[in-house]
Amino acid sequence: MSTMRMFYHPDRDSLDLASILHALSDPVRLRIVQSLAQSGELTCGAFGIDAPKSTLSHHFKVLREGGVIRTRMEGVHRVVSLRMEDLNARFPGLVQAILTVLAPKDADGDLKSDLG
Numbered sequence: 780m781s782t783m784r785m786f787y788h789p790d791r792d793s794l795d796l797a798s799i800l801h802a803l804s805d806p807v808r809l810r811i812v813q814s815l816a817q818s819g820e821l822t823c824g825a826f827g828i829d830a831p832k833s834t835l836s837h838h839f840k841v842l843r844e845g846g847v848i849r850t851r852m853e854g855v856h857r858v859v860s861l862r863m864e865d866l867n868a869r870f871p872g873l874v875q876a877i878l879t880v881l882a883p884k885d886a887d888g889d890l891k892s893d894l895g
Contacts, residue, residue: 786843786850791865794846799870802845808838809881812847815861816878823850823857847874 789798803809807828814826828835839859842848849860866874 788843788849788862789846791846791868794865794869796870796873798845799847799866799873802842802847803877805838805841807834808842808847809877811838811842811859812861812874813878813881815848815859816863816874820858820860822853823859 789795803812807830810828811826814821823835823839826835830838839848839850839857843850846865847862849862851858851860861874863874
């Protein structure tokens, strides 16, 4: 008999700014958040980050327990998504502002556009 692994996710009302900022204070975790903002949902192995599995697991845990991401099981895969609705409800515009600052820019400092 296998046990279903349950993941801790703080409730929306208990999301804490310090915990969110801590979760976003690492370049690898910021890269995870950027990937989720672009892709919606990804499995844990789909981020293309060259790091040991234990290191990635730690980063996912910090993001999850900080209230930034949600993890769910889908078969044998862990599927990760950004909690944008919850984050915006508690701290409107915070994550979008961070993502804007991290977005690729051209030589003039303007946001790069895929529209040519």
